[in-house]
Amino acid sequence: MLTTSKTSQNLKPVVLTVALTLVLWLGSKWAFNDWFDNPFKYPAKAASLSATVLFCWCVVLSTRNRLLERYFRGLDKVYQVHKRLGKAAFWLILLHPLFLALDRLPDLAAFLHRLWFIAPQGDRYLLGHNLGVGALLLLVLLLIPTLWVKIPYHRWKRTHEWSGAFLLLLIVHVVVVDRDVAAYPLLRYWLYGLLSLALGSFLSIRFLYRFIGPRYPYRIAEIERIQDVLEITFAPVAQKMSFRPSQFVYLVVHKAGITAEPHPYSIACGYNLASRFKLGIKKTGDHTRSLDLLEPGDKVTVYGPYGHFSDRFLAAERDCVFVGGGVGITPFLGMWHVALHSGEQPASPDTEPSVMALHPEIHPGWTSPRVALFYLVPTQEQASFDNDIKNEVILSHFHGFPAFEERGHHYELYETARQGFITAEYIDRRVPGGVRDRNIFLCGPSPMVSGLIDQFRTLGIPDRQIIIEDFNLL
Incomplete structure (x- = not known):
């Protein structure tokens, strides 16, 4: 529909x-x-x-x-x-x-x-x-x-x-x-x-x-199955794809039992000089369930990358609020990684100028804005990426949540079955210093996104500070 x-x-x-x-x-x-x-x-x-x-x-x-x-x-x-x-x-x-x-x-x-x-x-x-x-x-x-x-x-x-x-x-x-x-x-x-x-x-x-089309040959390097979600890491076979956090690709799998039609998926990691990337794919339909047949070493073709969702985050003009509902959390995972590892992986002296221009986050002087991330799921059992998000905090230079919170970052797993629908007022209360001077990033089911847009406007947030990833084909 x-x-x-x-x-x-x-x-x-x-x-x-x-x-x-x-x-x-x-x-x-x-x-x-x-x-x-x-x-x-x-x-x-x-x-x-x-x-x-x-x-x-x-x-x-x-x-x-x-x-x-x-x-x-x-x-x-x-x-x-x-x-x-x-x-x-x-x-x-x-x-x-x-x-x-x-x-x-x-x-x-x-x-x-x-x-x-x-x-x-x-x-x-x-x-x-x-x-x-x-x-x-x-x-x-x-x-x-x-x-x-x-x-x-x-x-x-x-x-x-x-x-x-x-x-x-x-x-x-x-x-x-x-x-x-x-x-x-x-x-x-x-x-x-x-x-x-x-x-x-x-x-x-x-x-x-x-x-x-812009296409790159990749292979599956790692695959992890967590309940109904596949977390797949891809490595380049030849030419490397340069991508920004939150962008998405069209994936074509070359394996018997899996249709070769292209499907779009958000990249769930930040950029790295090896051009490896990760996808988090929830098994919801015939095609995504067939991806369970994948194994390390399988060949794929990747078309892209596409999307401009992270542009305002990488501009570092304002601190940010990320709100991801369900599988809508995946575009935030790359930006979350970049925010928590700011300055840890600067570019090498021989990095190509075109790569430097595309990736301000690898400049030695780039500093991430403060980020408050809200991950919305019906129940904790359905929070497939909760451990990934928390592990980023543990593995970052903050080495845990106390220093992470002191820096002004915030992470919250929000269970809608227990807590009800999230509101802009709730987010405003939970974010250090409130949301009025922050860029608000939203991705998830259309009713959630539309409702929060209206509520943030009521709080006085101008439209230019509300950024939406709205990739719902159906």
Whole structure:
């Protein structure tokens, strides 16, 4: 079932392209003095043009493009925009046939007939109409599992890949109908350009990404099984991947019994010059449970890294509060390691300048902000990473919790079954000096994140101090 973030996103480029499309359309009708006799066609065409542009954006946003990731400040934000636009486009495209058929009312039979397939009898427009009906039916079939049915990730992903068939039907529908878009040169070049970009983007992510995407061969160095969580350490086979704490990768496993489709997982450690990294994977679905077959030495391909969640932490501009719910704790583990081992692993003199630029935490003069970490779980038995978090404190230069707390850090395991839902007021009381001058980092279930955002705003925390990792694909 599709869940979309309630946090605001920068949609200016999307709004501008939709607005420009509508301006080109209405301007062309004015320039050619080509107005409709049927007034219902105006909202019908406006809906279809807007939906087409939004669908083009959806496909382009799925390419994991670095420029788009940087603009939207993280691939998680890109996918939230992708989901939001997809839902909006779906409801808009439904309006197109409804308004085209409204002039048949009050004759209900004629109205419904206009919404279905019509024998073309050599009429190009009716052939295009049928293609549009087919595209709409395919879209409904593809989106029912996404919008209203909870299905495993790998099945959702397979149905999502059929969106390319919808895109092709949409393009053929626009070309065959040969009406508004084809009749006006500026609108035709503009919309055909957007559709071509979308088609190229789909072919790139569906067929070429596995060859041209940022990929690295790795092997499993260590694997530890803790209840329903796999903690897997990976070592590079050849080229090393440079990653920042909290980033995530797409993992492809090359082993019989495990599907080779890419799945996203957050890196659960800080950067090291050996480029080894750790993933904490909870066995929740068919694919993640199949990962139990993995053994040391198994080969994998890693795509990425992606994400900008730790940028503000590494900037060390303010002290920080980390709130991780359930498996949402994993992006914090790398930042937690960096915070507690600040200054312990400075770069060597021969470290490449590009690595130094990407990793301020390995500069000898970098000092971590103070961090308060809250790990939210229903019960202590489900706190798979509690020991890892505590061990970081013990192994750090603080050598235990007293000196760690004296420095201004704080760690708390919060059990929601016993303590109830956590609140911003509670966090404010527990953090030394309160939260008002700190950056607040949130990752976890969408209801938890949305609720805490509202509560922190009520406490007077400005939006610029609230940083969210919102990588919920479904």
